[in-house]
Ligand SMILES: Nc1nc2c(c(=O)[nH]1)N[C@H]1C(S)=C(S)[C@@H](COP(=O)(O)OP(=O)(O)OC[C@H]3O[C@@H](n4cnc5c(N)ncnc54)[C@H](O)[C@@H]3O)O[C@H]1N2
């Protein structure tokens with residue numbers, strides 16, 4: 001059986017990022033958060049736009065103040081006042097200074113700012129008391145942060161608050177980002193009902209649809225809920241054909257094991273998919289099917305990735321976190337950081353597996369006083385038990401051939417879900 005890291009590498013190799021030229025859309029600054037930049041941003045403005053003061057104080061000529069010190073202050077005549085937003089009106093000559101405020105443009109003739117605290121003002125005169133300030137002190141030189149015409153932001157980055165500030169400052173109000181990948185989600189199984197239907201003997205509520213749709217949205221892609229399909233090959237074939245015509249990625253759950261009513265793989269083959277992965281040596285999540293459809297009329301001329309996730313609720317989620325999420329990140333145009341995020345944590349419990357497959361045990365990851373701790377979820381770690389999956393934000397990874405990890409030992413944990421809030425022991 002394929003080891004998990006081989007499966008991950010194979011999947012990522014087969015994922016081609018969306019082509020930013022053909023798959024871009026324009027968003028505004030207020031809707032750009034978390035979107036992925038699809039084209040380089042180049043500004044025609046320098047940053048700072050002009051030499052300006054970093055302090056409230058006096059703009060002076062360095063030559064005039066270079067000998068000043070506390071016992072022998074230099075006196076200068078104040079001939080100008082420059083507030084932020086105002087253009088200076090006159091040139092500052094030897095022996096003169098301009099009152100200036102933070103952000104004010106340096107008047108011509110000046111090259112240095114003396115902060116207010118180092119001066120004393122008497123009428124139209126200012127006494128500079130400090131030891132000589134450094135030449136050009138407290139001047140933010142025009143173009144010293146960024147030169148117009150050079151790359152400001154590169155494509156493939158996720159837009160976060162700092163990037164939005166940069167874009168706003170550069171007056172980029174229309175931002176070209178990758179469109180969100182469309183991800184069709186379908187649940188397979190005669191036994192499945194929706195959460196609002198009355199439960200009859202033997203039936204199971206389709207929980208995967210909701211968890212997967214939320215995971216897709218959390219990853220920045222757009223979930224398309226296709227619903228529940230029975231284990232009838234002709235109905236399932238039609239649903240899968242529609243899904244590949246509509247979406248960039250299809251996620252089905254169920255029907256990928258060896259049972260008589262597990263039809264997904266057979267239908268994928270009939271529809272012309274190339275099946276790359278049939279099973280992975282992980283627990284839960286062994287019967288993962290990964291297939292690709294080339295761009296064709298049937299797929300509306302775009303390549304399609306197909307993940308046939310196992311039906312067991314925990315298996316479906318674990319397979320998503322471990323294999324689907326990195327693939328979606330790469331597809332979405334992100335230039336890097338697609339991979340699953342593993343951290344080293346100290347286990348707070350003895351952990352056990354059968355040692356046969358790489359085993360994921362779910363629980364909570366805490367970051368306490370700068371160190372990660374893993375707390376195993378109570379109760380059954382059966383892939384059919386989704387109840388103790390609530391509050392999971394970490395999956396401890398038990399490697400093949402290592403069936404026991406003692407409490408206190410370090411273990412690799414796959415971080416999933418929302419970012420951790422660091423705590424101190426004193427806050428527990
Ligand atoms: N003889 C073998 N049997 C099984 C094997 C095996 O290797 N040999 N593998 C087991 C493993 S491991 C898994 S995982 C499951 C995967 O099964 P399928 O992907 O074929 O899924 P189904 O058989 O359709 O359903 C399994 C289980 O999950 C429930 N289910 C299905 N869909 C949903 C949904 N949308 N929401 C909630 N629950 C769902 C379904 O009712 C079943 O109970 O196969 C093992 N068998």
Ligand code: MOO
Pocket residue numbers: 282283284285286287310312315383384
């Ligand atoms: O691989 Mo299954 O997901 O162990 O239950």
Ligand SMILES: [Mg+2]
Pocket residue numbers: 254255256257258259261262
């Ligand atoms: Mg089955």
